[in-house]
Amino acid sequence: MFQMPQSLEQMNEEFGTEESCIEHLICCKWPNGFLCPRCGHTSCYRIASRRMPLFQCTSCHYQASPTSGTVMEGSRTPLCKWFVALHYMTRPSPGTSAMFLSKAIKVTYKTAWLMLHKIRYAIGLQDAETQLCGFVHVDKASYARPDLSGLFLHPREVPVFVATTSPEFEHAHAVKIKIVPKEWLSPTGIDRTSVTWFKERHVQPDATFFCTVGKYTHRTEKRALPYHKMAVSWINLTFRGLGRRHLQAYLNEFCFMIGSHLRQSNPFESIARLCGSSRTITYRNLTRPAS
Template structure:
């Protein structure tokens, strides 16, 4: 796996489509080519296309280098994809679609889709890991400053923060998940707690503590300082996010933080999960069938 690289090292190592294709091949087939249909290892390679095409020598099945990755179906150069993944993997401060558009010279629509596809890969990587051992779960609220009135405001987005703690009560892994249903009153109901535990916590041998009352001192909530950093990062880097895509940005923050807590190289781990995550369409990301039109560009979050 590639370690941490400076920008100069990255640009020197991945300065051609061939260099990017070679590394993607290693990520896709770390032990050499394997046909997805018959598991044969011999292949013929077609190099007349923009990217190599691999044909199984036994069953003649043809495999594209980008099939099964976030780059599948994209006409954007691999160099630009690698550059985008590198920029996303930087410890601070992250990158918006507006900034990425300028950095890699693509349209705003392309930059926005690339970032959301990368975030989807991060979300899938996070979904494969469950909290276990000592786990604390508490409430938080993204959006307008908290006002303890009776009902939840439309600009408030309540969520649950789950934190793995070591014996010194220090965070080792964190998840932040929006509630499935927005509560009318400012409290987390029992069903939401159970949903979180069922989906994100290993039930066996886990010591789970729920702190969901807002009147509890925040110093008891081990993940709350991290949540405030996440909220500030989203607001400063992306200038505020609506509820539709908020979970994707929370997942990005958690992915980056968890890799730092695990001392794993961000670029290497991110490009590996992008190489093993299937691409999603614009329609799937936005959750509607309406086609993307130029006049809609101004309405997209950055």
């Protein structure tokens, strides 16, 4: 579709005007051409008299905007700034924080925070629909575990499952890091029974499953564990540590990026397509107290 911009200059060349960004978003939203969201018809009239064009279905006359049904729906931030945010988010390292983005694209911290979380929400929706396949290797780990915290779970500690697939399944080579829900924890952390929860939710039924939880395993056999260490380093470097509230969204972002790298796919194109095909979330819903 389009190449990953290697630099901000290249980014500005290809995505420098609102018109070019609208055209790119249309490609992301309808990669195979117009598809009416109401009746599924594939032909339309383009109404170009407004700044943002409308597409009117020739069958049911429904009018669709390029941003409707996308992460950018309802946003007053120019699309140029959204695409720059995608560029920064998908650069190889170290990712982007809301503080950095707010200065880079000249928006408030709250706007930058919301943009990044809307993108993470799209990543989370896709992650929830994708199960690991092939040979799946699962280890346990903990986020924010203080040293010398003893045998029992520390109040700040967040137990996670970290899983990876075998590189032979190149097209689906992926990593998942999932916080274990509190109802699946024992006083000492992750126990063997909680593996069932992870497997049912995140692994295809016909996958070959190998789990080190509850087994004596040499460190070198914990194949997924290095990804957890990479995720923690990335979080500490980019965000200076995180609380539990939105941690899963950041872990999903890390897994999306590392998965793109493992599959040698273009993360900018992948994330732009994702944002062009995912529903959005409001600030209110993002900050609603966890139930």
